[in-house]
Amino acid sequence: MTGTNMSDIPAAGGQIHDDTGSLAGELQPVSSPVGRKGLSARRWPPSLVAGVIMVGVTVLVGLVSFVWTPYSIDSTGDGGRLAGPSADFWIGTDRLGRDLFSQLMTGAQSAIIVAVAAVLIAGALGVVIGILAAGTTKTVDVALLNLIDLMIAFPTLLLAMLVVTVRGASLSSAVLAIGISGSAVIARVTRVNASRVLREDYVTASIASGTGWFGVVARHVLPNILPMLLVQLMILAGSAILAEASLSYLGLGAPPPAPSWGRMLKEAQSTLSVQPWGAIVPGIAIAWTVLGLNLLGDGLRERLDPSLRGDR
Amino acid sequence: MSLTVKDLTVKTSGGVRLLDSVSWSVESGGRLGIIGESGSGKSLTAQAILGLLPQGMTATGSITLDGQELLGAPESALRSVRGNRIAMIFQEPLTALDPLMRVGRQIAGPLKLHTTLNKAGIAVRSRELLELVALHDVDRVLQSYPWQLSGGQRQRVSIAMALACEPEVLIADEPTTALDVTVQAEILDLLARIIKQTGTTLVFVSHDLPVISKVAQSLVVMKKGKVVEETSVSGALSGAQHPYTRQLLEAARKVTRLPEAEVEN
Amino acid sequence: MGRFIAVRVASLIVSLFVASVLIFAVLRLLPGGPAGSLLGVGTTAEQLEQLREELGMNQSLVAQYGDWIGGLFSGSTTSFVSGMPVNELIASKLPVTIPLSLAAFVVSVLVSVPLGVIAGVYRNSAIGVGVSALSQLGLAVPVFWVGVVLVWVFSLQAGILPSGGFPRQGWNDFGGAVSALVLPVITIAIAMSSIMVRYVRSATLDVLDADYIRTARSIGFSRGGALARHGLRNGAVPVVAILGIELATSLLGAVVVENVFALPGLGSELLSAVTSRDFPVIQNLVLFLTAVVLVMNFAVDLIQRAIDPRLRLVSASAGGGAL
Numbered sequence: 001m002t003g004t005n006m007s008d009i010p011a012a013g014g015q016i017h018d019d020t021g022s023l024a025g026e027l028q029p030v031s032s033p034v035g036r037k038g039l040s041a042r043r044w045p046p047s048l049v050a051g052v053i054m055v056g057v058t059v060l061v062g063l064v065s066f067v068w069t070p071y072s073i074d075s076t077g078d079g080g081r082l083a084g085p086s087a088d089f090w091i092g093t094d095r096l097g098r099d100l101f102s103q104l105m106t107g108a109q110s111a112i113i114v115a116v117a118a119v120l121i122a123g124a125l126g127v128v129i130g131i132l133a134a135g136t137t138k139t140v141d142v143a144l145l146n147l148i149d150l151m152i153a154f155p156t157l158l159l160a161m162l163v164v165t166v167r168g169a170s171l172s173s174a175v176l177a178i179g180i181s182g183s184a185v186i187a188r189v190t191r192v193n194a195s196r197v198l199r200e201d202y203v204t205a206s207i208a209s210g211t212g213w214f215g216v217v218a219r220h221v222l223p224n225i226l227p228m229l230l231v232q233l234m235i236l237a238g239s240a241i242l243a244e245a246s247l248s249y250l251g252l253g254a255p256p257p258a259p260s261w262g263r264m265l266k267e268a269q270s271t272l273s274v275q276p277w278g279a280i281v282p283g284i285a286i287a288w289t290v291l292g293l294n295l296l297g298d299g300l301r302e303r304l305d306p307s308l309r310g311d312r
Numbered sequence: 313m314s315l316t317v318k319d320l321t322v323k324t325s326g327g328v329r330l331l332d333s334v335s336w337s338v339e340s341g342g343r344l345g346i347i348g349e350s351g352s353g354k355s356l357t358a359q360a361i362l363g364l365l366p367q368g369m370t371a372t373g374s375i376t377l378d379g380q381e382l383l384g385a386p387e388s389a390l391r392s393v394r395g396n397r398i399a400m401i402f403q404e405p406l407t408a409l410d411p412l413m414r415v416g417r418q419i420a421g422p423l424k425l426h427t428t429l430n431k432a433g434i435a436v437r438s439r440e441l442l443e444l445v446a447l448h449d450v451d452r453v454l455q456s457y458p459w460q461l462s463g464g465q466r467q468r469v470s471i472a473m474a475l476a477c478e479p480e481v482l483i484a485d486e487p488t489t490a491l492d493v494t495v496q497a498e499i500l501d502l503l504a505r506i507i508k509q510t511g512t513t514l515v516f517v518s519h520d521l522p523v524i525s526k527v528a529q530s531l532v533v534m535k536k537g538k539v540v541e542e543t544s545v546s547g548a549l550s551g552a553q554h555p556y557t558r559q560l561l562e563a564a565r566k567v568t569r570l571p572e573a574e575v576e577n
Numbered sequence: 578m579g580r581f582i583a584v585r586v587a588s589l590i591v592s593l594f595v596a597s598v599l600i601f602a603v604l605r606l607l608p609g610g611p612a613g614s615l616l617g618v619g620t621t622a623e624q625l626e627q628l629r630e631e632l633g634m635n636q637s638l639v640a641q642y643g644d645w646i647g648g649l650f651s652g653s654t655t656s657f658v659s660g661m662p663v664n665e666l667i668a669s670k671l672p673v674t675i676p677l678s679l680a681a682f683v684v685s686v687l688v689s690v691p692l693g694v695i696a697g698v699y700r701n702s703a704i705g706v707g708v709s710a711l712s713q714l715g716l717a718v719p720v721f722w723v724g725v726v727l728v729w730v731f732s733l734q735a736g737i738l739p740s741g742g743f744p745r746q747g748w749n750d751f752g753g754a755v756s757a758l759v760l761p762v763i764t765i766a767i768a769m770s771s772i773m774v775r776y777v778r779s780a781t782l783d784v785l786d787a788d789y790i791r792t793a794r795s796i797g798f799s800r801g802g803a804l805a806r807h808g809l810r811n812g813a814v815p816v817v818a819i820l821g822i823e824l825a826t827s828l829l830g831a832v833v834v835e836n837v838f839a840l841p842g843l844g845s846e847l848l849s850a851v852t853s854r855d856f857p858v859i860q861n862l863v864l865f866l867t868a869v870v871l872v873m874n875f876a877v878d879l880i881q882r883a884i885d886p887r888l889r890l891v892s893a894s895a896g897g898g899a900l
Contacts, residue, residue, distance in 0.1 A: 150592055153870055154599070155829045158863050161851045162603045165859055242719055246833055249721045250848055262719070269725055269837075273733045280729075283722030291717035364794055387799070395796030402795075407788035410807045412814075412885060421806070422796040457886050473796060 048299025051234075054292025058285075062108030069102035074257060084275060091277045094267060100278050104285055106259035111241050111289055114175055118240035119233050121179025122186050127229070129183065130190025131217060134198060145191070151184035156243050164252045171244075171254035178243045182236045189232050193225040227304040231297050238293035245286050261286050314339050315361070315398075315481050315513060319373035320383075322353070322360055322537075330356055330369065332537045338530070340378075340480070343507065343514040345528030345545065347521060347560060353537040354517045358485045361515075362400060363390045377481065396426040399474035403486040405466035409458035415469050416454035422476040441472040446502060464495035468502070475506065481513045488523060500526045521564040525549060533557045581882070581889070589875050596867045600860055601642050645860065654857045658850075663861045666846065672747055673842035674835070677758055678827040681765035685823070689770040690816070693777020697785060700778075708774060715771025720830055724764040724837035731760060741839040761838045765830035769823055773816075780815045784808040814885050821877035825870040832866075 070090075081097045090101040133144040160177035167173045197203060203220050211219065247253040248262025256263070261282040268278030315338050322331040331353045338344040348354045360371045363382065375382045377397060382390065394400075399422075402408040409418055419438045423429055429437060442450045445468040458466055467487060474482060484503065488496040504527050507514050518524045524531065525545050533541040533548070533556060541554040548557055636644070648654035652664045659666070692708050699705035732740035738760055744753035784790065784804070789811075793803035832844030839845070843862060850858035882888045 146592075147595070150595055150599075153592075153825070153874055154596060154867055155825065155870065157829055157832060158866060159603070161847060161859070162600060162863060165851050165854055165856070166604060238717065242717075245719050246721065249719070250833065250836055252848075252851065262721075265719075265722060265725065269728075272725065272729050276729050276733075279722075279725050283719060283725070286722065287714065287718040291714065294713065294717060362795055364791065391797045391799060393797075394794065400795040402788060402792060404788060408792045410789040410793075410811065411887065412810050413807065421793065421798070425797045459887060470792075473792075476796075 045299045045302040047295040051296030058289040062112045065105040071099040071102045073102050107261040114244040115237040117175040118179040122182035125183035126186025129187040133191040134194035156181040169252045174247045178240045197224045231301045234297035238290040316376045322371045325368040336532045343529045345524035345531045346517045348534035352534040358483045395422040396477045398481040399479040400483045401487045404490050426477045445472045483515045485517045657855045670843045678831045680762045682827045684766040685769035689773035693774045696778040697781025712771045712774040720768040721837045727760045761834045780812040784812045821874040824873040
């Protein structure tokens with residue numbers, strides 16, 4: 001999907017319930033005979049394993065493509081045009097006779113670049129805004145919260161179109177728009193979690209003993225919100241790849257010859273009846289990577305908070 | 313009306329025994345306390361009596377209310393027992409009530425199901441019930457949503473709902489655990505008074521010996537799904553046999569809610 | 578209630594104002610700007626100056642903003658490219674985009690609510706796990722790819738539906754218009770349902786585990802009776818909350834999917850405006866789409882309040898949150 005901030009969705013879904021009944025008043029800590037899930041069994045939830053493997057494959061392919069691809073991505077070589085899959089050209093060739101598999105491999109590069117860059121921008125911007133909202137005055141908090149809400153309502157795709165209008169279609173325009181848009185979600189998650197940490201007694205004690213604002217943020221807030229943040233950033237990376245693919249598909253991403261799964265799909269669409277693989281395989285590559293990142297996020301969440309059991 | 317549990321065994325779908333041959337009985341008008349730590353199976357026993365075990369669990373043995381077998385009885389028969397002949401109060405009064413439904417409609421629920429009262433009759437009975445649980449601001453309470461009431465008020469509403477159809481047996485599952493200490497005492501006094509007044513049989517489940525000692529006469533001590541001792545409350549306080557019961561007693565003394573004198577009494 | 582609506586409307590207007598300022602700021606303040614990007618490289622300073630004059634860009638930013646909003650309301654703003662009034666242009670595209678996104682929204686609700694409930698109720702069986710897995714997959718798949726695959730299967734292979742385009746006579750050719758929208762609607766609905774199913778499943782799980790359901794059963798309600806009495810309303814609260822996001826998703830899905838199927842709607846118009854840097858069209862269209870999203874969120878707020886009395890209490894004391 002594109003457009004609306006998909007990354008917002010698992011965030012809201014994940015906050016459903018947290019604390020179960022308190023054990024206050026129990027006579028003694030007991031080892032219940034059955035029923036409680038052993039924590040050790042959940043150390044590596046299946047979704048985390050699957051996510052690591054899937055994302056790992058994409059990253060590996062992207063890295064390999066820097067040094068080796070079966071063919072040069074712009075060689076209109078020996079396979080003929082719009083050839084189907086064969087032993088030489090694993091998923092065939094495009095209408096200029098270029099090898100699709102080589103393009104697919106190289107396309108992983110821009111997916112990785114977009115994911116990493118958008119996550120860095122959104123992370124840096126979002127954490128700063130979120131901590132400002134949580135840690136300063138009530139007025140600043142209310143103002144920033146309203147701004148965050150508006151940013152979340154403002155669709156990523158529209159922001160990207162505005163940026164492209166001004167700066168022209170390029171990978172950096174796409175990354176900028178996706179990163180800024182994603183920062184709203186990160187800011188919201190940061191704010192919620194940071195203000196919870198700031199209310200903890202040990203933080204109050206730390207401030208009382210003379211720790212400065214930056215000290216509190218660096219020593220208490222950041223380490224405590226990092227796990228939740230990581231989960232969100234994984235999911236954001238997935239929606240960044242989807243958004244970039246949409247932009248490339250619309251012709252608003254990195255211009256040729258930079259490789260992109262979204263544009264591969266667009267170019268192959270007109271020759272769908274002759275060579276469908278050119279359109280189908282890039283979509284599978286996108287879905288594979290995004291699914292991997294979503295599973296990675298879910299798995300991390302589950303690992304960090306076993307009470308969620310991946311149910312919600 | 314006596315309630316008898318005999319050889320009650322509850323297993324998970326994986327075959328793990330959560331309750332192992334639990335047996336006890338309470339006579340009509342009796343007041344039984346079931347005590348044990350969390351995971352001892354005391355709440356599960358309560359749920360099994362109403363046939364409301366969590367999905368995947370199966371119960372064997374026998375549960376009879378005045379000679380009528382409840383275990384394995386058809387769902388329709390159980391439904392006419394629940395809320396009508398056996399009612400239950402739960403630990404957490406906030407979540408036990410529907411947050412989106414006014415108290416008045418929630419109290420009317422059991423009356424609609426089990427009585428032939430018309431709308432006006434239900435309204436009269438609802439007011440009576442709230443008076444019974446000492447919620448005197450009746451109009452406001454009926455119009456309120458549960459979250460607009462205090463914890464103690466909510467638990468009173470739960471008690472009123474449970475008593476709506478004058479059940480023969482009332483099962484209270486840790487009804488005061490989630491409440492403040494002062495409110496706890498009020499609710500316990502209220503329960504004790506109502507039980508005496510109506511002659512309802514009480515099964516009171518708790519992990520807290522001092523709390524149980526205020527309302528129960530006889531006592532069943534559970535640990536790890538088994539009954540380890542059956543005694544009277546006074547017996548438990550004066551010199552229990554089973555080491556686990558003594559442990560519970562010592563724990564209660566440590567938090568000093570049981571004065572030594574009363575214990576030695 | 579009246580006070581709440583007043584506060585909420587005020588907050589909506591403020592949000593719209595801030596959104597318009599943000600749109601304006603991105604378009605005017607980022608390096609590049611309308612005049613430069615319109616003419617491209619190799620233009621003389623005189624040409625640039627003349628164009629800036631024509632576009633009113635030598636005025637102060639406030640005056641430029643005022644011109645934009647004034648033109649928006651008076652309808653006098655025209656497209657750089659076609660010269661057509663922008664408001665008319667937008668209106669002429671609505672007969673495609675509105676049916677497309679509304680139908681996608683309705684279909685996705687009709688599909689995802691039952692599927693989500695099934696996924697929740699049978700969470701541990703094959704069918705529940707299967708539905709969850711499908712929705713995970715649907716979340717990862719790009720919407721335009723779904724469209725392309727559907728075209729391949731239903732147009733190119735089966736030949737039963739058009740692969741794109743919209744009848745020239747519009748809705749006068751009713752059958753043609755409907756069949757032109759079938760695949761686009763399914764495409765958007767698949768993407769939307771994947772999100773919705775997750776929410777409905779989560780809401781279902783919460784309701785099934787809820788203490789009040791256990792209470793209702795303890796007083797003699799059947800499982801179904803308890804769910805009908807308490808579950809529907811409680812389950813609806815979180816689901817309604819995301820309907821706003823859903824409606825927005827369907828609209829934005831339309832922007833992309835119209836381009837997959839070459840439908841002459843707002844999305845195609847926006848893309849061609851971006852490609853030709855038709856500033857008046859871009860800024861009005863983006864503001865229009867943003868306004869629709871904000872108004873939908875506003876409507877969802879009102880519905881939520883009607884369902885959940887707790888919200889009425891909260892906003893009565895907090896007074897809503899205008900910026």
